[in-house]
Amino acid sequence: MVEGARLQFSPILGKTDPSFAREKDMSKPQPIEYTKAGSKVRAVFDDIKRSRRVEDVNNFWKYLARDPVLLKRTWQSLKEVMAPGALDVLTKEMLYLAVSISNGCPYCIASHTAAARKAGMTEAMFGELMGVVGMANETNRLANGFRVPIDAAFE
Amino acid sequence: MVEGARLQFSPILGKTDPSFAREKDMSKPQPIEYTKAGSKVRAVFDDIKRSRRVEDVNNFWKYLARDPVLLKRTWQSLKEVMAPGALDVLTKEMLYLAVSISNGCPYCIASHTAAARKAGMTEAMFGELMGVVGMANETNRLANGFRVPIDAAFE
């Protein structure tokens, strides 16, 4: 059993619980600003700012900073994944945006729409991207619902 | 109330139900081959074959053909969406594939991997696409879980 799991009551909070004030303060994650960050977090923030040539990092990174190991791993992975390679930055940002729209993540849609535009996505490109994302979501369900077997040619 | 809904028992089938044999035959959708298709379906199949310069249509279309109106609308929409425009065919196929992978549709992954390769996706491009899809799915949840507010710059 997990330590401290001796609590016998169902734990969802209510207003009158005696320990409520302290617990409540913990319930919503808070961002960590550069000036209050430890050295591990600052090192990542510095690398983000240098790589992106910006004065401050986005909220996403300030929240991940609650866990410096998670912050560092996520940034290093993202930096590697989004670097230009066989695919250019614009294509990668549009793929990222398409997935984020399909998953319905409001923060990610907002930040990657901005990133894709910065990388060169025009309004016409965005409109066509939306068309593809919409059709893919539609036909994904049509294939599921009709229980379509995979063509021999695709095996 | 829907007609014929006077059935008072819960309707999931079992082996011994007297009307089972007939009902079971209905339960799994079956494809419609060109030779057995009506004129509306044939007109769509002909257009697909002409547009894609192929001898036969994929399973997807043979199943949609159960509903000729759905078949025609889906094909016309898809043809419009996937035509080259502000985005080229390869980019569109990769976006389609990325969404299909993210949604976990086995048929769509198989068919759009083939389509993207046909349009020029190399193995290196596919590997990077997978990297982006993976990271987007990861960071979509990180943003949700930390309840990250959208930066003022993105509003």
Add this chain to the structure above:
Amino acid sequence: MVEGARLQFSPILGKTDPSFAREKDMSKPQPIEYTKAGSKVRAVFDDIKRSRRVEDVNNFWKYLARDPVLLKRTWQSLKEVMAPGALDVLTKEMLYLAVSISNGCPYCIASHTAAARKAGMTEAMFGELMGVVGMANETNRLANGFRVPIDAAFE
């Protein structure tokens, strides 16, 4: 490679980027009102208003209007899909709502709850719809998690 993808830095925006002010204005899509719409968009808006006997279209259409081709295709498809046929309008709106709830799309839940109520969904019907959507989401995962093979009777 996509044109203009020569940008070597990772493109997510930050406050101090020199080109930021201009880019930022692009980042959040804006609605297009009838008075500022071109003729293609106006033709669709007019058809929506006529079909639904309303004075103005919903926000959804004003945003889609950023891409007139997408706007027109989506409206024509939706009009065809939602017309009474083998299924009546109320049943179709409840199906639409059930999927939107399951997918967690706040806009779609709001607009299709209103549409379903308009088509005759009572509060009792809505409560039962919620019960079905909840159980379907639960048992979908139970079937996945226990790796239940499909019964021979359903093949």
Add this chain to the structure above:
Amino acid sequence: MVEGARLQFSPILGKTDPSFAREKDMSKPQPIEYTKAGSKVRAVFDDIKRSRRVEDVNNFWKYLARDPVLLKRTWQSLKEVMAPGALDVLTKEMLYLAVSISNGCPYCIASHTAAARKAGMTEAMFGELMGVVGMANETNRLANGFRVPIDAAFE
């Protein structure tokens, strides 16, 4: 810490692990047939067979039977949810099917297609249901991607 979690190595199995044979047998859940079921499971199986007038229960129930408490709760909830009320059985089965298609659960699609047909869903109804499920999945993403604010009328 959870008991027995003193294992210091990452636990994904490989062929040569000494304890492999025993562990592997545990890895895929197995169904429980009536003749091998305990009294609690039999009581639920009997109620399913009586309610649905079938000789045997579907695979779904035979797998849930691994956990008799889960089996009983799921059956009782499902029986209550799917009983005719403000919505008839056919409408409920179509809602169940629409959600299962949207979620991409192969078992659930197979079993609830059969159940909906049994309750009266014709092929024309199924085709229209697919049209609605497809469009809902498409427009859910369009609303997300364009970040459409909820109309004041829906608040």
Add this chain to the structure above:
Amino acid sequence: MVEGARLQFSPILGKTDPSFAREKDMSKPQPIEYTKAGSKVRAVFDDIKRSRRVEDVNNFWKYLARDPVLLKRTWQSLKEVMAPGALDVLTKEMLYLAVSISNGCPYCIASHTAAARKAGMTEAMFGELMGVVGMANETNRLANGFRVPIDAAFE
């Protein structure tokens, strides 16, 4: 056909519809407070308050109260599911939170983060939970996208 489905126009609301004011009031569900609740709802609210030792129930229950049968079934199921058993309360709350984050349900993330913290989840545990949820979502897509067949050892 569903009763009252004789409406021939597409039903999405607009400002000028004559029946709009009345319909609009119905469109957004409203909570039911204890003082306005009927006896069935009060009985459930009382049990929640007693079980959780709180003065008032959370918003979730006040909205479910629109359908007293749904409210009662959901509370009874949840009470059974979340009681300590083979898994302790903290582990259960973290599983609940992980699924809610993965699904992107803002209300559920907020309430189950609070519940998990109440049950003993530290900030370090939360950071590691986020790491697991993120990686699971990433590798789920990698397995799908590469069409990885299940190892014989897992069958």
Add this chain to the structure above:
Amino acid sequence: MVEGARLQFSPILGKTDPSFAREKDMSKPQPIEYTKAGSKVRAVFDDIKRSRRVEDVNNFWKYLARDPVLLKRTWQSLKEVMAPGALDVLTKEMLYLAVSISNGCPYCIASHTAAARKAGMTEAMFGELMGVVGMANETNRLANGFRVPIDAAFE
């Protein structure tokens, strides 16, 4: 525009396309066995085998090996994420499994059920995990569908 995107026809494959044989071979990813792997892939495979004390790696890694950079990054991230820390290995494997079940990834369900059992998950624990995953998926939709606002206590 992406290079090689000069293809003017819609690219989904058909049997008779002249370039079909070559393209088809590319369409389904194939695993890379140790004996055919390059040095970068072998280094990762060796580390997996050493860390997990197994003779061969699972299919998942053999497919990721198509992209050695993706393989290395994924393994390093996974090793870091799944190491015992504030959460023990069993809890982490159950969280991983819960997300994989919720997402409906067949490969991941199979492999992480095995991994969780190896780490000590009993059948009773698995049954309760399934109960939690099921309820979370249900109540996630109830909260969405009733548009429940977040309680002030959780902000």
